[in-house]
Amino acid sequence: MSESITTKNVTFKVFRFNKDTDYLPYYKEYKMEVTSEEVVLDILNRIKWEHDGSFSYRRSCRHGICGACAMKVNGKGTLACKENMLDLVELFGDEIVIEPSSIKRAVKDLIIDKGDFWEKHDQIQPYLISEIDEHPEMECAVSPEESERLLEADLCIQCGACHYSCPVVELNEDFIGPAAFVKAYRFEADVRDEAHNARLEEVGLPSQGVWDCVKCYECAEVCPKEINPIEKITKLHNMIFDAGISNNKVAERHAVGFAHSIKKHGLLDEAELVRYSEGTVPMLVKHGKVGFKMFTKGKVVMPWNMPKSDKLDEIKTLVKSSMTSKY
Amino acid sequence: MGKLQYALFTGCTAKESTPEQLKSTYAVAEKLGIELIELSEASCCGASHLQDYDDFLSLVLNARNICYAESRGMTMVTICNTCQLNTAMTKHRLDKDPELKARVNEKLAEVGLEYKGTSEITHFLYAIIDDFGLDAIREKVVTPLSQFNIAPFYGCHNIRPSELQNETHRSAENPYNPNSLDDLIIALGGVNVDYEEKNKCCGFHAELQAPKTAAALTGKALMGAMDANADWMVTPCPLCHLKLDTQYEHASHAVGRDVKMPVLHMQQMVGLALGCTPAELGLEHHVSDVDFV
Numbered sequence: 001m002s003e004s005i006t007t008k009n010v011t012f013k014v015f016r017f018n019k020d021t022d023y024l025p026y027y028k029e030y031k032m033e034v035t036s037e038e039v040v041l042d043i044l045n046r047i048k049w050e051h052d053g054s055f056s057y058r059r060s061c062r063h064g065i066c067g068a069c070a071m072k073v074n075g076k077g078t079l080a081c082k083e084n085m086l087d088l089v090e091l092f093g094d095e096i097v098i099e100p101s102s103i104k105r106a107v108k109d110l111i112i113d114k115g116d117f118w119e120k121h122d123q124i125q126p127y128l129i130s131e132i133d134e135h136p137e138m139e140c141a142v143s144p145e146e147s148e149r150l151l152e153a154d155l156c157i158q159c160g161a162c163h164y165s166c167p168v169v170e171l172n173e174d175f176i177g178p179a180a181f182v183k184a185y186r187f188e189a190d191v192r193d194e195a196h197n198a199r200l201e202e203v204g205l206p207s208q209g210v211w212d213c214v215k216c217y218e219c220a221e222v223c224p225k226e227i228n229p230i231e232k233i234t235k236l237h238n239m240i241f242d243a244g245i246s247n248n249k250v251a252e253r254h255a256v257g258f259a260h261s262i263k264k265h266g267l268l269d270e271a272e273l274v275r276y277s278e279g280t281v282p283m284l285v286k287h288g289k290v291g292f293k294m295f296t297k298g299k300v301v302m303p304w305n306m307p308k309s310d311k312l313d314e315i316k317t318l319v320k321s322s323m324t325s326k327y
Numbered sequence: 328m329g330k331l332q333y334a335l336f337t338g339c340t341a342k343e344s345t346p347e348q349l350k351s352t353y354a355v356a357e358k359l360g361i362e363l364i365e366l367s368e369a370s371c372c373g374a375s376h377l378q379d380y381d382d383f384l385s386l387v388l389n390a391r392n393i394c395y396a397e398s399r400g401m402t403m404v405t406i407c408n409t410c411q412l413n414t415a416m417t418k419h420r421l422d423k424d425p426e427l428k429a430r431v432n433e434k435l436a437e438v439g440l441e442y443k444g445t446s447e448i449t450h451f452l453y454a455i456i457d458d459f460g461l462d463a464i465r466e467k468v469v470t471p472l473s474q475f476n477i478a479p480f481y482g483c484h485n486i487r488p489s490e491l492q493n494e495t496h497r498s499a500e501n502p503y504n505p506n507s508l509d510d511l512i513i514a515l516g517g518v519n520v521d522y523e524e525k526n527k528c529c530g531f532h533a534e535l536q537a538p539k540t541a542a543a544l545t546g547k548a549l550m551g552a553m554d555a556n557a558d559w560m561v562t563p564c565p566l567c568h569l570k571l572d573t574q575y576e577h578a579s580h581a582v583g584r585d586v587k588m589p590v591l592h593m594q595q596m597v598g599l600a601l602g603c604t605p606a607e608l609g610l611e612h613h614v615s616d617v618d619f620v
Contacts (some may be wrong), residue, residue, distance in 0.1 A: 027336075050407055052607050056434045056505040060353075067343075074503065074504070083400070087548075091501055091503065092503075166472060167528050167544060168537070168540055171543050171544070172538050172539070172540055173538075198428075207537065211533075211537070212536060212540060213532075214528050214531075214532050214533045214537070214541070215375050215483070215484075215532040215533075216487065216527070216528035217483055217487035218489050220487065220488045221488055221489060226384040228488070233383070237379035237380070238379065238380075238381075238382060241379075241380055241381075251536035254535050254536060255376045255377065255380040258373055258376050258377035259377060259381060262370050262373075262377070262388065266369075266371070267339045267342060267370065268339040268343075268371040270339065270340070270343050270344055278533050286538070288575070290573055290574065290576070290577075290614075293614050297611070297612050297614055298346060299343075299345070299346070301342075303343075305344045307343070309367070309370050311368045311438075314368070314440075314507055314596055315370050315388070315391070317437055317438055318391060318434060318435070318437070319384065319388075320436060321434055321437055322383060322384045322388075323381055323384050324381055324382075324384065325380055325381040
């Protein structure tokens, strides 16, 4: 039984820009009646077919497989072919803003230059690295359990929704970004792959790699294929520890410092964590001024006053028995 | 309505760098007649960093914390977004994976505990909205915040990933257009300010590893609120608070402009409207002075 079709009047503010002729981008308004059967792509098509033939956007499969039509609706990254228009109206109201995935990379209307996205993929060697026997006598079998280790990482359609929703990508052009991390994980988790440390070292590079992730979960939220990139980023962190090859000592010690502190106090000793991560002198240089202000406001607990969890012996026992990593 | 009771997981910052948060939590709970039993046995949640080093250990420790809420037969209330995320994530993973739960329980058995999955875990913000109710809060207001433009800053770990977060509270929150804090501001008589950064990241978790990125994110958040004509910001997360309240110099440097404004904890905002004194709310602990009270 199909539900009855509803309609709504919606004002669309659509990002328009031609890199070759326009000095600045502008927003063009289109008022349309939208039905509950339409996805965002239908609206883009109607704008092009009924209002302005020069309106440009990428699209191909219309089934959420090719990843071409990634864009943003009121700041929410999505595939134009996936999202029902009236669901978005319910979320954002009847004024809908349609923009490219990344405004600063716009070339023509919703079409962006994804060059940086592909460069980051190149950087992590997104292919199987393996000594292949050219005359094998039997197939190279991967068991179902082994293939499950890839999780959903193999489902990525490289639409760039996570990459261009990541605040670190926006601020730091060297940052490899969630999509390429997912791809790196996909091959690191593959039992046939032999690159291991070489790729992991790339993934762990200071100011480019996984340690710069701010843990905002934008990538997990936006992914139209529900791949959960930050989960794979965490797994890459774990793999870097397992391989013992971190390049970023501050980040590494920052993670390990939690285990030390919990074992000692149950709670986190905040000041000690900073000192352990950065070292005493760098800590004073970087945080001395702020630290002093915080101290005068009663925000710094002295080591001798450090609170402890009740039943600390339980915590100590568990840290000892449940620790699976070594540093 | 019977008296609301929760097991309070304070987290570490409330005991160290944000004492005002713990004070104001208790002050507000008293005004609303909510009983909070502190989980004094609880350990740190790992703050999403221990997870990078040792995922299994973090599961065991968080499961242990939940055990103590279960043994008291109560819903666990958190007052930190990151505690909320890590604890709720642990519950989610253990509840849907019996094999993992068994492995964790094998460890917990060494200290005579068992994770059952019987306690709910919710942030104090949602406990107030879901269980106490905005209408009931509105009736308790003695000093409406009507003269203030207030910029809500939600904090990532309360709104994303939404699939997990919306398991933990009844009022549905959309991470792209969240409304709980806005609704609370309105219920207290204040004017909620809309700005682009309200659901964005403050940068806290990369503070040590990637200071430039972290400072720029803090700066953008403060700038967004200032440009939207806010008098002050409010956040349910002590980590966001630390970043916004204490890091304005680094933030100003990163965005090339002076950014500084008073930032209140969600509990302090509620407390102000309910007639708590500045001392009860610990306003003297702020680094960016709260100059309007």
